[in-house]
Amino acid sequence: MNWQSITFDWNQARAFLVTAEEGTLSAAARALGLTQPTLSRQVAALEQALGVTLFERVAKSLVLTEAGLELVEHVRTMGDAASRVSLSASGQSQQIEGLVTISATDLMAAHVLPDILAELRQKAPGVEIRLLCTNSLSDLRRREADIAVRHVQPDHPDLYARKIREAPARIFGARSFVEGHGRKLTRADAPTLDFIGFDNNEELVVYLRAFGLDVSEANIRLSSPNGVVAWELVRQGFGLSIMADEIAARFPGIVPAFEDVDPITFPIWLVTHRELHTSRRIRTVFDHLAEGLLRVRPERRAR
Template identity: 55%
Template sequence: MLSPDWNHIRAFLATAETGSLSAAARKLGLTQPTLSRQVAALEAELGVLLFERLGRSLALTEAGRELLAHSRRMGEAADGLALAATGQAQTIEGLVRITASDGISAHILPGVLERLRQQAPRLRIEIVAADDIRDLQRREADIAVRHVRPEQPELIARKMQDTTARFYAARSYLERRGTPRSRADLSAHDFVSFGDIPQFLGYMKPLGIRLSDENFPVGSTSGLAAWELVRQGFGIVPMLDAIARKSPDVEPLDLDDLPPLEFPLWLATHRELHTSRRIRLVFDVLADYLTGLKMRF
């Protein structure tokens, strides 16, 4: 009777859920060659091919898809054992505040909240929709999801993955104004602002995108409000692909001379992580969720 090594199954599961060896290695804290050897060892143990390589990504074979469901059940059981051994998750209680941009707060975090409700039902989670990393320093939040690594020495940061973003517009806007095909075309279009316009212009300039205040006839300090304005046809905005693909009424602009933009995704907290069971639990569950989430184009 076959009895595959759990480490090999765990490597397969992480690779299947992240879609690449490099992302899976980061998730498990392994080097990519080590993880690759573990996956190859599992294939040798089972005598089947689990992945096919498609360009830079991996696709599950039929045998891999069959194994995935069983592996997930094993992973859930292992997670349950770890939680029972390290913290009695069912008994952990208290308030944990997570701060993230309002887009991530509304469109990304609900999935991890469901996991936390199942694992630690006595916890209370509050989402602080804001972009200011000082929320952690003032203890207005316990954990932050950010695109920039915090430099404050009293904070602990862990990179989750690299995300992608593109420019998006509603079909109604594109039908009315035409579809830009290059960076130069963007200067003749309307944009929706969702914050500081001079700062946004500063981000666009190194990309070779020349805009001015006149390109921003409407906007909002709220990212959610700005996104709704985009959906209603008021202009163009850069948006994370993981968020934009939830809105079928907007389309990505496939600019011939500009590949998808890349942004790192960081998870940060203060040093109470080492002494607070509730913060440790939420940080670990959130890290696992964000690392495995498909956030690239």
């Protein structure tokens, strides 16, 4: 079929594309912020307009038919073109007002960014900030966010990144947990201790071993993909976990867990799309975040 000779509604095409990428109607509806019946109607309307079946249901998933496989590449190309147009238009805007979406981890959004954003409201009161709290990497090229605070360096040429600094992190616990053993803890105690997991327990074990701790996933008896919840479990004495010094320093009841384990550092990167970096609005927020994140330092703490 010659897809290029057929015109159809872009909302229907986008519904089809996201459904193809997500694999289920429920996941696609969440990604687009639509109800599942609305999304289903849009996909069905596209199938009716084209006169083809685009999906087959296999178990609980949707699988593209041959016609769907052929169409999805055309629609993806259309989506990429639409994103480039949107990025170019946003990049030309010189007004310091409007929405800017910042992607950051939930812990950074809750405990580090508020002070920085309070100053931004004074500097640029016309800017509206939306915080996208996620521990995964947002796709800036698809405008999931305008600016991202990341801990890994991006490798795509369309992205502009600035390394802000290296931030120290160590293993912390509630004072009641750490001092409840009647003596100072050392790394030799690690195999017998409980740890609190965040998003990926297997990955956390790798980080803990980088501190020189002999632990396994069996040591992680409680976890939550929500960083704020996981940190609250640490605060309430359920176990130990890794945390940036600048966040842990905000909680008086939290202390470093081990006297013989040195901190490690992790990078803080600020990332945006190269075209968005020419927008005065985006540039203002980007530069303000960079300045604010550079100033953040943990307070000195006594054991």
